[in-house]
Amino acid sequence: MQLLTVNKLSKSFGGLVAINNFNLRVESGDLVGLIGPNGAGKTTVFNLLTGLYQPTTGSITFDGRDLKGKHPHQITRMGMARTFQNIRLFGNLSVLDNVKIAYQAVVNYGLIPAFLRVPPFNRREEEIEKAALELLEIFGLKEHAYDRARNLPYGEQRCLEITRALATGPKLLLLDEPAAGMNPQETHELLSLIKWIREQFKLTIILIEHDMSLVMGLCERVLVLDYGSLIAEGTPQEIQQNPKVIEAYLGDEEVVAWEE
Amino acid sequence: MLKKYFPSILACLALAVLFTIVQVGISGGLLSGYWITNIYLMGINIILASSLNLINGFTGEFSLGHAGFMAVGAFTGAIVTANLGLPFPLAIIAGMLAAAIAGVIVGLPTLRLRGDYLAIATLGFGEIVRVVLMNIDYVGGASGMMGIPEVVNWPIIFISVVLSLLLIRNFIGSSHGRACLAVRENDLAAQMMGVNITYYKVLAFVIGAALAGLAGVLYAHYYSIIQPKEFSFMLTFDVLVMVMVGGLGSLTGSVVGAVLLTTASAFLQAIPELRMVLYALLLIVSAVFRPQGLLGEKEITLRTFERWGGVLYAALNRKQTE
Ligand SMILES: Nc1ncnc2c1ncn2[C@@H]1O[C@H](COP(=O)(O)OP(=O)(O)OP(=O)(O)O)[C@@H](O)[C@H]1O
Numbered sequence: 242m243q244l245l246t247v248n249k250l251s252k253s254f255g256g257l258v259a260i261n262n263f264n265l266r267v268e269s270g271d272l273v274g275l276i277g278p279n280g281a282g283k284t285t286v287f288n289l290l291t292g293l294y295q296p297t298t299g300s301i302t303f304d305g306r307d308l309k310g311k312h313p314h315q316i317t318r319m320g321m322a323r324t325f326q327n328i329r330l331f332g333n334l335s336v337l338d339n340v341k342i343a344y345q346a347v348v349n350y351g352l353i354p355a356f357l358r359v360p361p362f363n364r365r366e367e368e369i370e371k372a373a374l375e376l377l378e379i380f381g382l383k384e385h386a387y388d389r390a391r392n393l394p395y396g397e398q399r400c401l402e403i404t405r406a407l408a409t410g411p412k413l414l415l416l417d418e419p420a421a422g423m424n425p426q427e428t429h430e431l432l433s434l435i436k437w438i439r440e441q442f443k444l445t446i447i448l449i450e451h452d453m454s455l456v457m458g459l460c461e462r463v464l465v466l467d468y469g470s471l472i473a474e475g476t477p478q479e480i481q482q483n484p485k486v487i488e489a490y491l492g493d494e495e496v497v498a499w500e501e
Numbered sequence: 502m503l504k505k506y507f508p509s510i511l512a513c514l515a516l517a518v519l520f521t522i523v524q525v526g527i528s529g530g531l532l533s534g535y536w537i538t539n540i541y542l543m544g545i546n547i548i549l550a551s552s553l554n555l556i557n558g559f560t561g562e563f564s565l566g567h568a569g570f571m572a573v574g575a576f577t578g579a580i581v582t583a584n585l586g587l588p589f590p591l592a593i594i595a596g597m598l599a600a601a602i603a604g605v606i607v608g609l610p611t612l613r614l615r616g617d618y619l620a621i622a623t624l625g626f627g628e629i630v631r632v633v634l635m636n637i638d639y640v641g642g643a644s645g646m647m648g649i650p651e652v653v654n655w656p657i658i659f660i661s662v663v664l665s666l667l668l669i670r671n672f673i674g675s676s677h678g679r680a681c682l683a684v685r686e687n688d689l690a691a692q693m694m695g696v697n698i699t700y701y702k703v704l705a706f707v708i709g710a711a712l713a714g715l716a717g718v719l720y721a722h723y724y725s726i727i728q729p730k731e732f733s734f735m736l737t738f739d740v741l742v743m744v745m746v747g748g749l750g751s752l753t754g755s756v757v758g759a760v761l762l763t764t765a766s767a768f769l770q771a772i773p774e775l776r777m778v779l780y781a782l783l784l785i786v787s788a789v790f791r792p793q794g795l796l797g798e799k800e801i802t803l804r805t806f807e808r809w810g811g812v813l814y815a816a817l818n819r820k821q822t823e
């Protein structure tokens with residue numbers, strides 16, 4: 242089943258065309274990699290998919306529904322979740338509360354039970370707490386449940402972000418550079434974790450990553466963005482040998498070298 | 502079974518003792534009229550501070566419109582009783598409702614504003630309310646309303662304060678309150694967790710405004726005379742100092758802040774200039790040395806009573822078994 246269809250998507254910021262005529266089809270169960278040099282527009286694609294930005298032109302269909310005009314929270318509730326390139330936890334809240342907040346996309350109750358603590362307040366709260374703690378246990382964060390999220394070590398903050406995204410009950414998970422700032426050991430653990438959650442939660446995943454070992458080890462299909470346009474699409478092997486891709490990345494390095 | 506309810510019972514007992522002590526003080530003539538007034542004011546200030554804290558501390562919107570919401574409540578309540586001759590409970594309902602509607606009206610357009618801009622917009626709202634009231638003859642123009650029934654007494658103040666605090670505490674401890682905290686912490690991430698941030702920002706304004714409206718109704722029906730000029734920015738500023746000193750994001754802090762500052766201004770009544778200096782100084786000192794406020798985000802909760810209760814319960818049990 243086709244879960245996500247992106248058709249001729251474009252996004253401009255003033256004069257800057259960040260995304261240009263971008264097309265994407267994702268089947269249920271796919272694990273797609275999205276790569277490209279810095280500033281290519283990868284994060285912008287995620288912001289468009291999740292409704293944080295409205296497309297300039299083009300359409301996005303998710304789970305059979307057009308996302309035009311949908312608010313980000315509505316899209317989350319339709320089954321799309323994401324993590325951020327720069328971690329965005331609820332820093333002053335407990336690790337447990339971080340997950341509980343996400344879980345209310347799945348289980349919630351009205352205002353009157355909240356104000357008066359009448360049923361179903363207690364039952365639903367217990368349910369939310371139990372589910373959140375279970376999820377934390379799976380990801381080895383249960384011992385930190387009552388710590389402030391901002392006090393977690395960096396790697397565990399990344400892990401909590403993924404945990405929290407899963408608590409919303411997604412069909413499609415968007416991971417924006419989950420390995421950024423991780424050492425090879427942590428990156429390797431992350432690779433197994435992503436494989437594992439994909440199986441366990443029957444997820445479809447789109448992964449933005451600079452770490453090629455992760456992309457090549459995980460993805461069946463890779464898309465390459467450069468200056469907002471799709472320049473290549475294929476298996477990791479095909480991508481590695483594609484002259485356009487090599488040029489885009491080399492070009493990028495030249496710029497870097499020149500700047501230095 | 503008893504053990505489970507022991508903390509709640511203990512908390513109720515503590516409240517009952519507090520209520521009785523003040524009631525005896527008032528009925529027995531132990532408290533002077535001046536101090537009775539200040540105790541009532543303390544109650545009204547607790548409601549104002551805790552409701553402002555819901556908007557500014559828990560949801561992270563910086564509102565300066567509280568005097569405006571209070572004025573809407575006060576004048577609406579006064580119209581209901583003094584002009585229409587209807588009973589006081591209706592004044593409470595109407596006052597809170599009118600203030601809540603004002604909360605929606607201010608909350609919606611200011612959603613796109615952040616930080617300083619929101620503060621300025623809400624400040625403007627407060628001033629508009631005051632100026633508009635001064636120009637409506639039906640509510641007495643600049644000289645305001647008189648002859649409002651003086652029905653507010655200690656039980657009414659006490660119950661209003663306890664219920665307001667309970668309502669806010671229950672709200673914050675619910676999934677809806679967590680959504681407000683998420684908005685404060687990171688509104689982008691909150692949206693990605695399925696939180697409708699527009700709804701919760703406005704909701705915080707509405708609940709905060711309704712409770713400020715309640716404070717206004719109580720105020721009007723205690724003093725019996727209200728004038729638009731009393732609901733100026735200075736009033737919002739006083740409440741803001743209480744919240745900041747007590748701790749943005751601590752309900753207990755708002756209570757402590759309101760009690761401390763009301764007491765301080767009661768002592769400084771004779772020299773009002775000094776009072777303003779004190780408030781300004783407190784705000785600066787707390788911003789520099791303890792920006793998180795006296796209490797930070799700490800709370801006295803049922804758990805606190807559980808700890809004390811546990812000790813007490815053990816002691817009682819030991820006596821029985823001996
Ligand atoms: N809100 C915005 N306003 C203006 N320009 C923006 C905005 N968001 C992104 N851009 C621009 O769009 C382009 C693509 O940015 P984007 O963050 O999507 O790149 P990226 O591929 O994720 O890069 P990186 O690998 O560095 O994360 C950049 O030139 C960026 O400056």
Ligand SMILES: [Mg+2]
Binds near residue numbers: 283284285326
């Ligand atoms: Mg990016």
